[in-house]
Amino acid sequence: MVERYFQFLGLDGTVDLLKANEIPLAPSIRVNTLKISPLDLRQRLEIKGFKFEPIKWIPYGFKVLKESYNLGSSHEFLQGYYYLQNAASMLSAVILDPKPTDTVIDMCAAPGSKSTHLSQLMANEGTLILIDRNKNRIPALEINLRRLGVMNSIVLNMDAIKLSKLNIKVDKILLDAPCTGEGLIRQDPLRKRSKKKADIEKMALIQRKLLNAGLNALKPGGTLLYCTCSIAPEENELVVNDILKNLKKFKIIDISKKYGVKGLTKVFGMKLLEDLHFSQRLYPHIHDTIGFYFCLIKKV
Ligand SMILES: C[S@@+](CC[C@H](N)C(=O)[O-])C[C@H]1O[C@@H](n2cnc3c(N)ncnc32)[C@H](O)[C@@H]1O
Incomplete structure (x- = not known):
C-alpha cells in the first residue's frame, strides 16, 4: 500500500498521510x-x-x-x-445537488447516509430510487429512512449492474461505489493490513460495471456522481478513465466548489484523460477528513 502511495503522493505526502491516519477522526x-x-x-x-x-x-x-x-x-x-x-461523506449529496423535481437513483444506498441526505436536499419531494444488492443491509437502510422521515423514496433490493432492467432514464445518479475503503484507515485501523492488491482489482472490476450501468441510465443533461471512500487510483481515476475514454456523450464536469485537491491525470506511468483534474480527492493529512474521491460526470 505504502509503495503505491509513493507513486502519487511522493515521500513527504506519504509520510504526512501515514501520520494523519494515526489521528482518530x-x-x-x-x-x-x-x-x-x-x-x-x-x-x-x-x-x-x-x-x-x-x-x-x-x-x-x-x-x-x-x-x-x-x-x-x-x-x-x-x-x-x-x-x-463524516464530512467527506456529506459532500457527496452536496456535489450531486439534487432538486425537488428530480428523479434520482442511489445505486449503492445502504445504510442510507447519503440517501437520507439526498432526500433532505430534495425537500422530501421528487422521486428517490434506492438500490442495494445486499439484502442484509436493507433493514438498516429502511430504519434510517423511517427515523429521518424520508417519504420520497422507494427501496429496491437488486444488483445495480442490471439497472437497465428498470428501463428508466433519470436526472441524477449517485454511485457511492463499493470499494476497499482505503480512505477509512482513520476510522478503522485494521484496514491498514486487511486489504490486498487482489481486493483492489476485484473491486475495480465491479466499479467499472456499476459506472457503465449508471451512465446508461442518465437522461441527456443528467449527471452522475462517482465516489468512493478509497484513495486508490485503481478504484477512482483509472475506473472513470477506462469507461469514459471510448464514450463520446459524457464529460467530466468541474465541481463548482473546490473541496479537495485535483484528481490524478498521470499515475503508475499511465497518462489519463486530462479532464480528470476536474475530479477531486480528499486526504486526511490535507483536509482532516477520511480519504475520499469524487468525479461528477454529465451526459451531454
Ligand atoms: C460504500 S457502501 C454504500 C454506503 C451508502 N451509500 C451510504 O452512504 O450509507 C457500498 C454498498 O454497495 C452495495 N453494493 C455492492 N455491489 C452492489 C451492486 N452490484 N449493486 C447494488 N449495490 C451493491 C453494498 O451492499 C454496500 O451496501
Missing part, C-alpha cells in the same frame, strides 16, 4: 433539516452539554468537540433530528 453530525433547523438542534444539544463547531462546507453539518454521552442514543437522534456522518 472527530465525530460529526448532519442536521436533518426535514425535521429541525440547525440552530434549534444545536441549542437543544448544547443545553445537554454537547459542543459543536460548524463544518465550513456544510451549513447544517457540525463537528462534535464535546460528546457528553453517546450521540447515537440521545432523544434527538432517535427522533431523526440528525445523522452521524
Whole structure:
C-alpha cells in the first residue's frame, strides 16, 4: 500500500498521510433539516452539554468537540433530528445537488447516509430510487429512512449492474461505489493490513460495471456522481478513465466548489484523460477528513 502511495503522493505526502491516519477522526453530525433547523438542534444539544463547531462546507453539518454521552442514543437522534456522518461523506449529496423535481437513483444506498441526505436536499419531494444488492443491509437502510422521515423514496433490493432492467432514464445518479475503503484507515485501523492488491482489482472490476450501468441510465443533461471512500487510483481515476475514454456523450464536469485537491491525470506511468483534474480527492493529512474521491460526470 505504502509503495503505491509513493507513486502519487511522493515521500513527504506519504509520510504526512501515514501520520494523519494515526489521528482518530472527530465525530460529526448532519442536521436533518426535514425535521429541525440547525440552530434549534444545536441549542437543544448544547443545553445537554454537547459542543459543536460548524463544518465550513456544510451549513447544517457540525463537528462534535464535546460528546457528553453517546450521540447515537440521545432523544434527538432517535427522533431523526440528525445523522452521524463524516464530512467527506456529506459532500457527496452536496456535489450531486439534487432538486425537488428530480428523479434520482442511489445505486449503492445502504445504510442510507447519503440517501437520507439526498432526500433532505430534495425537500422530501421528487422521486428517490434506492438500490442495494445486499439484502442484509436493507433493514438498516429502511430504519434510517423511517427515523429521518424520508417519504420520497422507494427501496429496491437488486444488483445495480442490471439497472437497465428498470428501463428508466433519470436526472441524477449517485454511485457511492463499493470499494476497499482505503480512505477509512482513520476510522478503522485494521484496514491498514486487511486489504490486498487482489481486493483492489476485484473491486475495480465491479466499479467499472456499476459506472457503465449508471451512465446508461442518465437522461441527456443528467449527471452522475462517482465516489468512493478509497484513495486508490485503481478504484477512482483509472475506473472513470477506462469507461469514459471510448464514450463520446459524457464529460467530466468541474465541481463548482473546490473541496479537495485535483484528481490524478498521470499515475503508475499511465497518462489519463486530462479532464480528470476536474475530479477531486480528499486526504486526511490535507483536509482532516477520511480519504475520499469524487468525479461528477454529465451526459451531454
Ligand atoms: C460504500 S457502501 C454504500 C454506503 C451508502 N451509500 C451510504 O452512504 O450509507 C457500498 C454498498 O454497495 C452495495 N453494493 C455492492 N455491489 C452492489 C451492486 N452490484 N449493486 C447494488 N449495490 C451493491 C453494498 O451492499 C454496500 O451496501
